[in-house]
Amino acid sequence: MNIHTACKTFLLSFFLLLTAGVQAQVTYNGSKGIQTIGNKIEYYIDSSGTKTLKSIQEQDQFLRSSSNVPDFGMIKTPVWLKISIYNVSPKEDLMLEFDQSLIQDIQFYYKKNGEWQLNQSGELYPFHARANNYHKFIYNLPIKTDSTATYYARIKSTHEMQMPIFLGDRAHMDDSNLTKNIFFGIFFGIILVMFFYNLFIYFSVKDPIYLYYVIYIFIVGLAQATIEGYSFHYLWPNNSFLATRSFFLLTAFVNISGVEFTRKFLQTSKFIPKLDKIAYLLYAVYAVVIGLTIKGHLFVSYQILQLFAGIVSLYMLIIAVTIARTGYRPAKFFLIAWMPLILGIIIWILKDYNVFSYNVFTNYSITIGSALEVILLSFALADKINIFKADKERSQEETLRALQENERIIREQNVVLELKVNERTLELRESNLELGRTLEDLKQAQSQLVESEKMASLGQLTAGIAHEINNPINFVTANIKPLKRDVDMMFEAFAFIENISLSESPLEEKQSQIAEYKQDLDFDYLIVEINDLLKGIKEGASRTAEIVKGLKIFSRLDEDDLKVADINEGLDSTLVIANNLLNNNIKVVKAYGEIPPIECYAGKLNQVFLNIISNGAYAVQKQFGDHSGGEIIITTTNDEEYIYISIKDNGTGMDEKTQKKIFEPFFTTKDVGEGTGLGMSIAYNTIKKHNGQIQLNSAEGEGTEFVLQLPIIHKVIAI
Template identity: 45%
Template sequence: MGRLLLVLLLIVFAGKSSAGTVDYVNGSLIIGKHIEIYEDKADTLTLPEIRRVQGFQKSTDEVPNIGLSQSTFWIRFSIRNKSASDMLYLELAHPSIHSCELYEISGDNVRTETYDVTDPFSKRRIKHQNLVFRLALGPDQERSYYLKVKGSNQVILPLLVRDREVFFETAQLGETINGIFCGIIVVMVLYNIFIYFSTRDRSYLFYVLYVLSIGLAQTTLSGYAFKYLWPNAPNFNAVAAIYFSGVAGVSVMYFLKNFLQLKENWPRATIVAPIVVVLYSISTVLNMTGNELLSFRVVDFTGAFGALCCLVISIKLSLANYRPAKLFLLGWSIFLLGLFLLILRNVNVLPYNVYTTYTMQFGSIIEVVLLSIALADKINIFKREREESQAQALRISMENEKIIMEQNVFLEKSVNERTAELRFANEDLNLALTRLKDAQTQLIDSEKMASLGQLTAGIAHEINNPINFVSSNIKPLRRDIDDILEILDSYENIQKVGSIEDLQIKMSEIEQLKEELDLDYIKTELDTLLKGMEDGASRTVEIVKGLKIFSRIDELDLNIVNINEGIESTLIILNYQMGNSIQLVKNLGNLPSIECYAGKLNQVFMNILTNSIYALLKDKQEGKTPTIWVKTWLSDPENISISMRDNGPGMTSEVKAKIFEPFFTTKQVGDGTGLGLSIVFKIIEAHSGTIQVNTEIGQGTEFLITLPVKRKVRPIPDFQ
C-alpha cells in the first residue's frame, strides 16, 4: 500500500522536475554545471516533498564546493545516454562523504540505492573507494535522478559519469598511483626505522611517525584505507582522518624541533610544538563529544598554523645558512605546493582531472623522500664534522706531543731543581723539628726540675722543723744521761765499801748527789725530751710518707688510691710556699678509692695549686686574706669532684680561653713555661674526666675537676 502511494505521488509530481539534462557521449563527464542543489537543513524532506520544492539552485561549478556543513543536500539532474554503452556509472569522487541515497526515476518507477556511514565496506555493491552507482541507462535513454547527500564535514560534490570501460581504467589508474604511494611510504618507514634503531637519533623516530601518519591520513582521505585496512570499522573510518592528521601535525613539529635543533638555533620557536599538541588534543576531544563540525574547523586551523610555522622557521634558519633547514624548506615547500594545488582544484580554479586529483600524494612522496635525504645528509654532515674533529684532534695531539716532549726536558730540569730545593728545605725542616723537640724536651725537663725543686724545697722545709727539734734535744738529753750515769757510778762504788759506817756515808753522798743533780727534774726532763723527739720522728715519718705518695709522679701503672691522700701530700709539699701568708681551708669528703695514675693526678694538684699560690702572692691586697679552698666530694655514685679555689685576681675571658694551650702563660719570662695547665688538661682527659674553670676578675678562680670512680682511663700521652 505504501509503495503504491509513493508511485502515485511520483506520477502526480513528475512534471515538476526542471533539472538540466546532460548528454553523455564518452570518457569521463563531470556534471557539476548540470545539477541543481537544495539544502535541507532539518533533514526532514522526503522524495515526494523535495520534488515539489521550488528552491533548487543551479550549480555554476564543475565541482560544487559547499564547505563545512552537517546539513542534508538534494542534488537533481537528468542524464541522456548518447553512447553505445548500455551501462553507465555515477561516481561521487569524494570518499569523505559516507552517506548518500540515489533515486532513479524512470516514468512511474523509482529505483533507490543507499550508502550509509555505518555500513562495512563489504556491503557496497561496487567495491570502490568512492561511492559509485550503476545507471541502467541504455543508448538514447534519458532519466531523472535525485541524489541525497548527508554532510558531516567538508561537502565537495565531484560527480562523474563514465561508461564501464572508462570506469575500470580510471579505477585501475587510481589503484596503481595509490599503490605506488603506499609502497614508497612503507619503504621510507622501514628504512628510517632501521636507521633509528642503529643511530638512536630521535629525529628519525619523529620522521617515521610523521611519514606513517601522513600516509594513513592520505589513504584514509582517498578511501583506500577503508577498502584495504579497516573495511569492517566504518565508525573509525569516519574519524580516522582527524586522528591521523593530528598525529602527523604533532610529529612533524617535533621532527622539526629535533632535526633543526631549535633549542640551539632558535629557542623561542620550541613553543610551537606544545601549542600544536594542545590544539590537536582539543579537536580530538571535540570530535569524541559529538562536535564534528567544530572539530574539523580546529583541525583546519591547526594544520594551517603548523604549516605556516614550519615554513617561517625553515626560512629563517635557511637564511642563517643552516644546511638542514634548506633541505627541509625544499621538501616542505613541495608538500605545501601539492596541498595548494589540491585546494585550487577544490575551489574550481584548477580543473578536476587525474593530475590535480593526486597532487597531494605527489607532493607528499617528494617531501618524504627529500626529508629522508635531509636526514641522511645530516648524518653525512655529522660524519664530516666528526672526521674533521678527529683530524683536528690528531693535529692537536701531535702538537701537544711535541710541546710535551719539549716541556719534558724543561720539566725534568725544573723537577731536579725543585727536588734539590725540597731536599734542602726538608733537611732544614728536620733540623728545625729536631731543635723544636729538643726545646720541648728542655721545657718539659725544666717543668720537671721546677716540680722537683718545689718538692725538694718543700721537703727540706717540712723536715727541717722536726729534725731541728730532735737535734736541739740531743744536748740536754746527753747532759741528763751523763748525770744519771754519774749517779749509777756512785752506786757501783758501794760494793767497795767494807763497813756499814762507810756504806752509810756513801749512801749519804749519793743522796746528796741526787739532790745536787735534781734527779726528779732529770726524770721529768728526760720524759719531755723523749716525747719531743718522738713527735719530731713521727712528723718526719709523715713527711716521708707524703713524699712517697707524691713521688709516684712518673709511675705508668694504674693503682687504687685515695685522692685525699694525694691532695694532702701535695699540700705538705707546698706548705712552705704558703707559709703564714696564705690561709688554707680544707674540706676533704669521704671518698671511695679510684683507679687512676696517682702520680699524674698529684702533678695536676701541684700545677693548679702552684698557680693559685703564685697569683695570690703576686696580687696581695690590703684587707683581704689570701685564701685557698680545697674541697672534695662524691658528686654521684660514679664520679668524684675536686674543687680548688682561690680569691686571687681572677682571669679575663680571653685568658680563660687560652689557658690550656701549650706554651701559653701570663707569667713573666723565666717564671713559667706555659706547659703546666696544658699537662693538667691532658691528664684529666686521659682519665675520661672533665675540668671546668670558673673565674671572675677581682673575685678569684676555681678549677672544678670531675673524675670517674670506675676505670675509664686511657693511656697517658707522652707529654711528660
C-alpha cells in the first residue's frame, strides 16, 4: 500500500466517524458486489399522507433503520425513505433495487443537473413507467467515485411492507437478477411440466381428479408469477385494475382450488362428512375476499388472507391425517406431498410477523414448497393409476367369474332343455339339429366383423333364454318333490285299505277304520293337492314350450332363404328374447296393425329388431335408471307396397353428431366392453338387402325413433 492510498483510507475513516452520529450513510466500495443497505437508510412515516419532497426535507424528521430488511408491517399511509450513498468504488454505474414487486405506488426522487427529478411507478401506473424494464423496482445511480448522492423514495403498498434494498454496480446487479430469474424459471418449468403431464393423463383416463389438479397447478403457477411481478410485466402491463388486485384474487382462487382438489382426491365427503362441510365455510370466506378485492378494500382482503392461510393449512393437515389413519393409501401420499407447501406457508407467515428474518429462503419459501408439492402430488396421482389398474383387474376377474357362471347355467339349462325336447317331440329335435347346421353354415359364410357382432348377439340370446326358461323350469321342479310325497301317501293309503279289507273284522268295523284313516290322512285334500301340483307342472311345461316356440320363430332356421313371414310374430319372439334387458322397469307398448306377411329373410330382420330394441333399452336405462317411466313403443302399419315398423323409446336420445355416425362400423356411444359398434351397421345393411329404408328421428334428452320401411314383395334389383 503506497502513502497516497494510506492517507486516503485514513481520511475516509475519519470522515465516517465524524458523520456516523449525524445521519445514516451507505458507503459502497464494490468489494461485495451487492450490498444489503436496509440498516443504513432513514425513514419517515407520513401519517397524514400529504407530505411533499420539499416539506419532508425541511422537517428532516427521519429515523435511522435498525434492520437489514426494513419492515413497516401493514400500513395504509406512505413511508418516506432517505438513502445517502458515498461511492468509493471505481464503478460509477451503480444501481438501487427495491426487491419487492407488490408496491402500489413508489415515487423515486433523484437530482439531475442540480434539479430534483421524479420517477413515479408501481401497480397504479403502466409497467413502462418504471426506470428499468424489470419486474422489481431498479433505479440507475450515476454516482462518481469519491462522491455522495442522496435519494428519496415515497412508497405506498396494500401488502405487508417488507422492503429489502440492494445496492451494487450494474454487472453484479444483472448477475444477481439473472440468478433469481433462473431460479423462478426452474420453478415455472416444473409447473409447466406437471401441468401438461397431468393434462395428458386426464385426457387418457378421463378421471376428473386430474382436471381439478391441472386447474390447481395453473392457478398456483399464475399466483407465484404475480407475486414475483412477472404477470404485471408480461400479461397485463397496462391494466392497473388487475395489477393491484391480481395477488388477492389469485390467492383466493389458489385456496379454493386447493381445498376442492383435496376434497375430491381424499373423498372427504365419504370419510369425514362433518369436516368436509367446513370447506363450504372456507369458500364463503374467499368469496367475501373476492368481493372486497373487486370493490377495492385491499387492506381488509390482505388481513383475511393472512389469517386464513394458516387456517386452511391446518384444515388440510387435519383432514389428511384423519383419513390417513383409516388406511386410505392416497391420503398418505397426499400428506407427504402437502407437507412442503404447508411448511412453506408457515415460514412465509412467520416471516411476515418477524419471527423469521427476511432472506432468500424465507422470501421464496412458498415458491419452493409449491414446486415440491406439485411434484409430490403428481406422484400421488400417478399412484391412483395403479389403484385403477388393480380395480380393473378385479373387475375383469369378477366379469370372468360371472361369464363362467353364466356359461354353467346356460350349459345346465341346455341339458334340461335337450332332455325335455327329446322326451316330448321328435320334430323339435330335428328342428334344433337343422338350426345347428344352418348356424354353422352361416358362421363359415360371415366375415370377421359380422362374426364379432353375432357373438355379442348370441350372448344376449342365451342370456334371454336362460332367464325366460329358468322360471317355468323351476316351477316344474319345485312341484315334483311334493307330488312324489303325496303319491307315496296315496300308495300307503291303498296298502292300508287292502290290509283292512283282507282282515276278518266285521264290515262295519272295517268301514269305520277306513273312514278314520282317511280323516287322519285328510284324503280329500290330498286329492285336491295332487291335482293342483299336476296343473302347475302342466303350466310350467306349457310355458317352456311357448318360449321354445318363440325361440324357433326368432332364430328362423331357414333365415338364409327368402320366405313369407309374419313381422308381428317376429317382433313378439324378439321381445321374448330381449325380456331380460327390460328389467321389469321398461314398459313395452305394442300397437300392431293388421299388416300382411312379407317376403323377407326373417332371421336377419329379427336380428335387426333385437339390435334396435336392446339399444333402446340401454338408452332408457341411462335416462331413468332404476325408476319407472321408461317405455318402448312398437308400431306396425302398411300401405299397398310397404310395411312400416316404428320402434320408439323415451331414452337419452342423440345429438346431431351421433346421428350422422350411428350407422358407421365400430361407432358406439356405449362404454368400453358394452358394445362392438357393429349392430346398427349390420342393421342398415340388412334393411338395404331387403330393398328397404331405415329412418332415424331423435332429439337429445327426449328419445329416439327408428322407422323401418320394407317392401311386401321382395324385388331383386339387377346390378
